[in-house]
Amino acid sequence: MIGIKDLEVTVEEKVLLNGLNLDIKAGEVHALMGPNGAGKSTLAKVIAGHPSFKVTSGTMKFDGKDLLELKVHDRACEGIFLSFQHPLEIEGVKTNTFLKTALNAKRIYNKQEPLSAVEFVKNLKSSADAVGIEHEMLNRALNSGFSGGEKKKNEILQMVMLKPKLIILDEIDSGLDIDALKDLSEQLQKLRTKENSFLIISHYKDLFEHFRPDFVHIIKNGTIVKDGSYELAQSVFEEGFSDDSKD
Amino acid sequence: MKRDAKEFINQPYKEGFETVVETEEFPIGLDENIIKRISSTKNEPHWLLEMRLKAYNKWLAMDEPSWANLSYPKIDYQKIRYYSAPKNISSLDEVDAEILKTYERLGIPLEEQKVLAGMAVDAVFDSVSVKTTFSKTLEDLGIIFCSFSEAVKRHPELIKKYLFSVVAMGDNYFAALNAAVFSDGTFVYIPSGVRCPMELSSYFRINAMNTGQFERTLIIADDDSFVSYNEGCSAPMRDENQLHAAVVELVAHKSARINYATLQNWYPGDAKGVGGIYNFVTKRGKCAGEGSHISWTQVETGSAITWKYPSCILLGDNSSGEFYSVAITSLAQQADTGTKMFHIGRNTKSTIISKGISAMSGSNSYRGEVRVAKNADNAHNYTSCDSLLLGDECSAHTFPYINVKNSNSTVEHEASATKIAQEQLFYLMQRGLSEEQSIALIVNGFCSDVLERLPMEFAVEARELLALTMEGAVG
Numbered sequence: 001m002i003g004i005k006d007l008e009v010t011v012e013e014k015v016l017l018n019g020l021n022l023d024i025k026a027g028e029v030h031a032l033m034g035p036n037g038a039g040k041s042t043l044a045k046v047i048a049g050h051p052s053f054k055v056t057s058g059t060m061k062f063d064g065k066d067l068l069e070l071k072v073h074d075r076a077c078e079g080i081f082l083s084f085q086h087p088l089e090i091e092g093v094k095t096n097t098f099l100k101t102a103l104n105a106k107r108i109y110n111k112q113e114p115l116s117a118v119e120f121v122k123n124l125k126s127s128a129d130a131v132g133i134e135h136e137m138l139n140r141a142l143n144s145g146f147s148g149g150e151k152k153k154n155e156i157l158q159m160v161m162l163k164p165k166l167i168i169l170d171e172i173d174s175g176l177d178i179d180a181l182k183d184l185s186e187q188l189q190k191l192r193t194k195e196n197s198f199l200i201i202s203h204y205k206d207l208f209e210h211f212r213p214d215f216v217h218i219i220k221n222g223t224i225v226k227d228g229s230y231e232l233a234q235s236v237f238e239e240g241f242s243d244d245s246k247d
Numbered sequence: 248m249k250r251d252a253k254e255f256i257n258q259p260y261k262e263g264f265e266t267v268v269e270t271e272e273f274p275i276g277l278d279e280n281i282i283k284r285i286s287s288t289k290n291e292p293h294w295l296l297e298m299r300l301k302a303y304n305k306w307l308a309m310d311e312p313s314w315a316n317l318s319y320p321k322i323d324y325q326k327i328r329y330y331s332a333p334k335n336i337s338s339l340d341e342v343d344a345e346i347l348k349t350y351e352r353l354g355i356p357l358e359e360q361k362v363l364a365g366m367a368v369d370a371v372f373d374s375v376s377v378k379t380t381f382s383k384t385l386e387d388l389g390i391i392f393c394s395f396s397e398a399v400k401r402h403p404e405l406i407k408k409y410l411f412s413v414v415a416m417g418d419n420y421f422a423a424l425n426a427a428v429f430s431d432g433t434f435v436y437i438p439s440g441v442r443c444p445m446e447l448s449s450y451f452r453i454n455a456m457n458t459g460q461f462e463r464t465l466i467i468a469d470d471d472s473f474v475s476y477n478e479g480c481s482a483p484m485r486d487e488n489q490l491h492a493a494v495v496e497l498v499a500h501k502s503a504r505i506n507y508a509t510l511q512n513w514y515p516g517d518a519k520g521v522g523g524i525y526n527f528v529t530k531r532g533k534c535a536g537e538g539s540h541i542s543w544t545q546v547e548t549g550s551a552i553t554w555k556y557p558s559c560i561l562l563g564d565n566s567s568g569e570f571y572s573v574a575i576t577s578l579a580q581q582a583d584t585g586t587k588m589f590h591i592g593r594n595t596k597s598t599i600i601s602k603g604i605s606a607m608s609g610s611n612s613y614r615g616e617v618r619v620a621k622n623a624d625n626a627h628n629y630t631s632c633d634s635l636l637l638g639d640e641c642s643a644h645t646f647p648y649i650n651v652k653n654s655n656s657t658v659e660h661e662a663s664a665t666k667i668a669q670e671q672l673f674y675l676m677q678r679g680l681s682e683e684q685s686i687a688l689i690v691n692g693f694c695s696d697v698l699e700r701l702p703m704e705f706a707v708e709a710r711e712l713l714a715l716t717m718e719g720a721v722g
Binding site: 048049050051052071072073076077081082084087088090091092093097098101102103105106109141142158162 | 668669670671673674675676677678679680681682684688689691692693694695696
């Protein structure tokens, strides 16, 4: 799915990622953990192609394609989806208008016919029902005045509709209560197939208990310092990151 | 995300073609003889010529205003042609095939069977109205919808009564010039108690070189009537600037409602500021009767220079006025636009919603005046003025003037300026939208309060125009 080798990333001469390696295969769920400022969100944004970051060396391949050659929207159309920690509010743009534009942009990129209005609405309604979103919300401006929980649900709706191959979740669980978190995990479970993969950034164990990762990586100072299975996450929850630097 | 300057310059202006047609042209320049010739060509009554000459003398004594936040080389009024009309239009049914083709290409078919259902059109080509559709159908309801020249011939009593009744001939420099040299335009009269069953519209096309367009629109809505009127415009792409100085007067009697929408798409010139239309327009409506209502909606995407303040005089008690505006300045465009709301009657209400968008080297100014007279008890105004900026070379300015002489009135003013945030763009692009699509979506959202006011057909066109104007405006 995605192969990252010796990735070095800078912002204004400051090195944020330093020789980072990561491999994610189809069907796998990976967790990325680390202290604040270690480079978790940076990695997520760099995979998505955020223009603020400069990749100074290393490679990033996605299903055989060189990601560094692709712009943000092309990467999205190839199947990379980054769920934002704080999804942005877009005043005056109805959620359904945005979803239709996004879905058809992806279809056109992949040489599929754009959906007609009727087909789109059918798809939208059934997806909204599956995620548990009131149809009324789809007529509201994108994320504008949405509660934290509604914003996260809206992100899930986008995943359901756009059917990405690689889903990167940047602290999607922040600010959610335990019921909302359970609901979120169930939605993620439903999204999971043998063909897609997840990279999950989180500080909390609750999400990982409900949506268990196959692999766990610890990131520190811009590089991955430890790889392991779910047990590694458990030990981090018990002991924190303090011991990792001794390895 | 940087793009080539080349792409900016290649910004598409779909309507920039020229029509080859035989014309009757007056020599370039302006004096009393030119005005007499305009009047005699149109077989006008003597009283109208007298008015033209009076206006001309007022204009000669006036100075071109310089208070607007606009900079452009001085206009040489002796280098403009004041009359150019396609030849061989002896009757309205003999419109040149080339002209019919022109309007068809602009998406405005003039043959009634082809016309969009529910839309009647008056087509003005350079200095004359070439065709007015559905006039007969509307006549059955007592509605008059015709060219201004025809109205002078057939309804002189209405013209005498209402011409210059809202915008005096010497109101301002450009209105005075128009009063002297206006060549045609649209006239609408809706009788008492009639709700006009279709959208009325005018389409103004400048075609001839070096020619100015000076049209007048006069709309009268009698007691308890309703009309929705729309105007659109375009011009060929040329390196020289052309002047458009129009005047619009609206009169709403007791409980009448007039909705007036404009989609202004004159040629904007290029990124270096070469070419484009100078658009100096005076639009004003009088809510003369009790409970009358006038609503202005404008989407201004074109012109090199826009100077325009559609206003309402709220004379009747309980009357109300609205101004909804989207103005985009991209390339090297400059706009100084806004409104004036004069509260004179009691319980009068006005709403001003202005959205200015600046991109590339565009300069966008909102200028608005709210005046509440001494006896205008319980007047209420709400103004909201938002600016959106794209890039670092454009600018947005707000000039509100508030003058309240009545202590029982309320005037509210809100203003905001936002830059399109890189994070917003990143969010939309991460979902697969291109940069242009993302900006078009954000801009459309920003203007949605105004676009929702437009009749459906117009709203679709406005959204397309917005998207087109934003294309290449990414830096």
